[in-house]
Amino acid sequence: MQGLTLKADLHLHTREGEAFIAYGARELIDRAAEQGFDVLSITNHDTLTFDRELADYARERGILLIPGVEATVEGRHVLIYNPDVHPGQIRSFAALRRYRRPDWLVVAPHPFYPGSICLGRRLLREIDLFDAVELSHFYTRRIDFNRPAIRLARDARRPLLGSSDAHLSEQLGTTYSLIEAQPTVASVLSAIRAGQVRIVTRPLALWEFVAIATRLGLATAHESARRACARWAPAGRVQRRDWESHGGGAIAGLEAHESEERAAKVPATPSIG
Numbered sequence: 001m002q003g004l005t006l007k008a009d010l011h012l013h014t015r016e017g018e019a020f021i022a023y024g025a026r027e028l029i030d031r032a033a034e035q036g037f038d039v040l041s042i043t044n045h046d047t048l049t050f051d052r053e054l055a056d057y058a059r060e061r062g063i064l065l066i067p068g069v070e071a072t073v074e075g076r077h078v079l080i081y082n083p084d085v086h087p088g089q090i091r092s093f094a095a096l097r098r099y100r101r102p103d104w105l106v107v108a109p110h111p112f113y114p115g116s117i118c119l120g121r122r123l124l125r126e127i128d129l130f131d132a133v134e135l136s137h138f139y140t141r142r143i144d145f146n147r148p149a150i151r152l153a154r155d156a157r158r159p160l161l162g163s164s165d166a167h168l169s170e171q172l173g174t175t176y177s178l179i180e181a182q183p184t185v186a187s188v189l190s191a192i193r194a195g196q197v198r199i200v201t202r203p204l205a206l207w208e209f210v211a212i213a214t215r216l217g218l219a220t221a222h223e224s225a226r227r228a229c230a231r232w233a234p235a236g237r238v239q240r241r242d243w244e245s246h247g248g249g250a251i252a253g254l255e256a257h258e259s260e261e262r263a264a265k266v267p268a269t270p271s272i273g
């Protein structure tokens with residue numbers, strides 16, 4: 001059967017993963033539907049933001065939602081799609097090698113950008129684990145850390161996948177992929193493995209590049225300060241504040257406390273992440 005051309009962004013973040021992000025998963029899906037996207041994956045850090053209800057919500061808006069996560073593997077970010085184990089079990093490349101199945105898709109996000117969270121040369125050693133390499137939206141005509149990724153993808157015969165890594169609404173739509181596939185998880189992932197992908201991208205204007213970097217830098221600093229305050233505040237006081245802000249109730253208080261703990265476990269977000 002001939003594939004359709006599906007507009008896809010498979011590297012997206014939402015408030016469910018990082019508190020500073022202005023939109024939740026449903027708002028992101030609404031916005032992406034307005035922009036004509038057919039396929040999305042919400043890839044929060046070490047958190048799977050996917051369930052049947054959310055997939056149904058997306059489907060009702062014409063969007064196939066693919067389960068995905070940006071896992072932290074030995075301190076490096078790795079995009080994993082269609083995983084059937086908890087991200088917490090994939091903390092090492094050995095574990096990734098052990099657990100990964102043929103129906104997963106594993107992608108190297110922004111591999112040669114500055115920062116210890118990027119795979120860098122480690123990708124060369126672990127290339128057998130990766131199905132594709134990301135081309136990130138975050139570049140200008142003069143500043144472009146995608147170039148070594150493009151060379152590696154060519155040399156290692158891996159397809160490039162364009163995505164926005166959006167943490168801000170203005171990042172969505174700057175770079176995306178057109179995938180020749182049927183609108184099912186299996187068909188989309190297999191089409192990417194087979195290289196049936198075209199990338200639509202444009203370099204950011206310098207002012208856009210600086211504005212995005214500044215907004216993400218400020219948000220990251222604010223989030224780090226918030227987490228530091230949460231760590232230093234006496235536990236009882238944090239719980240009482242959360243109780244009050246959620247309108248009381250044991251479950252509301254517990255959920256808020258758990259989300260603080262979860263946030264504390266998520267690594268600080270760099271400008272590329």
Ligand SMILES: [Fe+2]
Pocket residue numbers: 011012013043070109165272273
């Ligand atoms: Fe990311």
